[in-house]
Amino acid sequence: ELKVEQNPLFLSMQEGKNYTIYCNYSTTSDRLYWYRQDPGKSLESLFVLLSNGAVKQEGRLMASLDTKARLSTLHITAAVHDLSATYFCAESYGGSQGNLIFGKGTKLSVKP
């Protein structure tokens, strides 16, 4: 069964703290995506990870991919309130025009 498992599903953080969201996936497509969704809005692309050991950083967010472990992580450094949102990881399946399989999402709340 194709599955993308994300944890935690809910994360309440204090500003300034660090934390990591984990994403385990089941297939061998090894193309992993991270998206952000604000309430009532669509998805905003954060990172595309295409190869083992890939690491990408944007501001306080850093994503990595371990294809051997079928694990991707999204690390948050020194969280700020503006990072409060729901974060989804997704894996592509089915070749060049394949669809995405999403994790359940992690709702992040950053409190002062």
Add this chain to the structure above:
Amino acid sequence: GAVVSQHPSRVICKSGTSVKIECRSLDFQATTMFWYRQFPKQSLMLMATSNEGSKATYEQGVEKDKFLINHASLTLSTLTVTSAHPEDSSFYICSARDPGTGWDYGYTFGSGTRLTVV
């Protein structure tokens, strides 16, 4: 980057009526588009894959007669919710990938349509 335009952003309709949602790729040709549905506080679930010039591929459990998909051109896919009922109320999002770009560019999502059936 690739842009996908989705309209309307919000629609309220009466039970029993039909609603059409449009998804356009603005700066690229999309032979394939994807339609997702998202219930409140839940993840995105793929409903169907829309293929230009051919029939859509529906996911298991999605009624093809209820959710009509048409992909008549390389830049437009439409989802029509027929005889809508309150349980069809949801957030519908389309997505596409520009095949002319590398995988680094990933998938682009439309802005979503909030459907409320009363």
